[in-house]
Amino acid sequence: MVKKTLKQRIVDASVELFQQDGYHNVTVDRIVEYIGASKGGFYHNFKSKDELLYEIHDVFISYVIQQSQDAYDKYNTPITRLCAMLQTLTQVFDMYQAHITIFYEESRSLSDEYSEIIHKKRDHYRDILQKVIAEGQETKVFRTELPCTIVTMAIVGMINWTYKWFKQSGPLTMEQITDVFTDMVLRAIVTEQAMEEAKQFMIKG
Amino acid sequence: MVKKTLKQRIVDASVELFQQDGYHNVTVDRIVEYIGASKGGFYHNFKSKDELLYEIHDVFISYVIQQSQDAYDKYNTPITRLCAMLQTLTQVFDMYQAHITIFYEESRSLSDEYSEIIHKKRDHYRDILQKVIAEGQETKVFRTELPCTIVTMAIVGMINWTYKWFKQSGPLTMEQITDVFTDMVLRAIVTEQAMEEAKQFMIKG
């Protein structure tokens, strides 16, 4: 049993509260009251409320980037890499739904200094996926009629949007949803000649 | 040249300012100063800042619902209806990007009374699309292996997410993006036997 630091307790509580009520509706007073701490303790650990918001953003996006990169490195064909990334991303979105809600709804609340860092990391995440699509197009595994930037954003949108509607208590698990997404994406972008390889990742019908 | 009412000028200015800086970072003082009006004028036209936010939400979502319903009524097959709805929706998202940004990022700021109304309308919008998918599955035009709720949300996510990244000044127009989306969606969900009908809406390659 490791003793949780005050800092970690503040972050955990804030993630929960921010998700529920939004950054601007959660006061520092409420955060510290929620965990039975004080304002002094808060400002001992954070320069400002802004810095706390940044920390939450950074923990999440850094994790996503690392997971994406791992999925990329672990495989060596566009199709397997894409499937692994879809799998990984939806998994992360399942686990970190609260972080994601904050990430996408409160990023505007970040002050400029922090905003720039986060934006760069967000682009980095997208670039990893886009690279996979582009490489697949080069080897004629993915259809070249589709602009790879649009395909990338279509996939990102499809996945990211889950944070708005996915409920862990809902009728389908995230794994089942991932299978559907994977099927749809592969069918949409894989070329005729490569479809055979993709079949194993698709839903049997 | 119609004289714009103060109310309309307030709405227009607020849409612009809210999109840029977010609801909570835009004060009533700033809005009225932006258009050279006064707080008295503001509160003569709106009960509260909340009501203004609601008005912006409602104008937009009501328009989306009407457009979706029109697209549904205008055609009579699942494929043509789906294509028309994709077309319509992306068009709306092109024109109303500022409204959408507010719609999706500030809906939490709505007070409960307004929030409920907006939520119902949002569900209504989704139901129209889901109905098209379900009907297509019943007539074996769309693949029944895919749960229609997930397909619906995948499409909604793909389209909605455009508000985060689409730039009118970017390399592709919204029409071109729509063509790509339509192609991807049709390829993903149309059955073998119905693919022939869908071909005309897809990108030639």
Add this chain to the structure above:
DNA sequence: TTTTACAAACCGACTAGTCGGTATTTACTT
């Protein structure tokens, strides 16, 4: 004369951040 449409000064509740102080842990000396 009454109502409408706005203007401008004003108010009070709320909140991020401060500051002086106290408890607790660490680091060093003997």
Add this chain to the structure above:
DNA sequence: AAGTAAATACCGACTAGTCGGTTTGTAAAA
């Protein structure tokens, strides 16, 4: 091991500023 000084972690009352909303005033329209 004991003592102690310094650094670290934390507390909570207070403040300065902000912002939604109100009140009072006024000029034109009806």
